[in-house]
Amino acid sequence: MRQLLIVGIGAGNPEHMTVQAINALNRADVLFIPTKGEAKSQLADIRRDICDRYVTRADGRIIEFAVPVRQTAGRSYDASVDGWHAAIAQSYERLLLDELGPEQTGAFLVWGDPMLYDSTIRIVERVRALGTVDFDYAVIPGITSVQALTASHRIPLNLVGKPVQITTGRRLAESFPGLAETAVVMLDGEQAFMAIDDPEAFIYWGAYLGTPQEIILSGRVLEVREEILKTRSQARARHGWIMDVYLLRKGADFDA
Numbered sequence: 269m270r271q272l273l274i275v276g277i278g279a280g281n282p283e284h285m286t287v288q289a290i291n292a293l294n295r296a297d298v299l300f301i302p303t304k305g306e307a308k309s310q311l312a313d314i315r316r317d318i319c320d321r322y323v324t325r326a327d328g329r330i331i332e333f334a335v336p337v338r339q340t341a342g343r344s345y346d347a348s349v350d351g352w353h354a355a356i357a358q359s360y361e362r363l364l365l366d367e368l369g370p371e372q373t374g375a376f377l378v379w380g381d382p383m384l385y386d387s388t389i390r391i392v393e394r395v396r397a398l399g400t401v402d403f404d405y406a407v408i409p410g411i412t413s414v415q416a417l418t419a420s421h422r423i424p425l426n427l428v429g430k431p432v433q434i435t436t437g438r439r440l441a442e443s444f445p446g447l448a449e450t451a452v453v454m455l456d457g458e459q460a461f462m463a464i465d466d467p468e469a470f471i472y473w474g475a476y477l478g479t480p481q482e483i484i485l486s487g488r489v490l491e492v493r494e495e496i497l498k499t500r501s502q503a504r505a506r507h508g509w510i511m512d513v514y515l516l517r518k519g520a521d522f523d524a
């Protein structure tokens with residue numbers, strides 16, 4: 269039976285690769301690398317660099333594939349994502365049928381960890397549900413951008429004994445401040461931190477974490493948000509793309 273390995277490769281630094289992830293890449297006959305168009309070609313370069321550094325078997329094949337683009341026009345967010353996943357599932361199905369022999373192993377190199385704001389696992393389940401290709405799969409964890417962020421800022425993720433919410437820019441207003449004393453915000457295309465007006469809120473922001481272009485900034489939201497906005501927009505113009513994540517905090521380890 270075909271075997272698939274969904275391998276977390278870390279969030280930008282090739283040294284995030286775990287021994288388990290390196291061994292998984294060396295078990296694979298075929299390594300699947302997504303390309304996301306010119307602007308984010310650096311992400312595909314990091315995946316290629318990881319293969320160059322760590323794959324020691326000579327007969328592993330690298331197959332690059334274009335990820336379908338999400339169609340948003342005239343669709344709700346859920347419908348748009350659902351249609352997108354269906355399109356990616358079709359492309360995975362073709363890759364498995366065309367590129368992987370019936371007894372071979374393939375690996376998908378997944379940014380960060382596959383469980384965090386990544387749909388590879390659910391899309392692979394969708395391919396299984398199609399019933400056209402017989403395969404089994406395993407997931408290998410990776411270092412997430414959340415870990416890269418907290419390590420660079422030298423902060424713990426949670427306050428003592430308190431919960432953390434992980435959310436998106438689109439939904440930040442629902443949870444922070446208010447529900448959560450710590451919120452980690454990913455996939456923020458709208459710079460939702462600009463709407464935080466609480467004078468006691470702190471932000472720990474990071475872009476291109478783990479890469480040579482890494483930038484981090486932190487402070488009271490009201491004091492640093494303009495600087496983050498400016499830095500972000502300049503960096504995005506310079507590199508042609510950006511990936512950033514941040515942690516918002518209000519409160520203390522001990523309430524007394």
Ligand SMILES: C[S@@+](CC[C@H](N)C(=O)[O-])C[C@H]1O[C@@H](n2cnc3c(N)ncnc32)[C@H](O)[C@@H]1O
Nearest residue numbers: 279280380381412413454455476477511512513
């Ligand atoms: C589709 S999610 C994938 C998350 C990934 N699975 C992980 O474990 O971190 C992409 C988001 O992760 C964050 N991200 C991933 N890598 C990053 C990096 N190197 N620097 C800053 N943010 C990053 C950004 O918020 C970005 O919008």
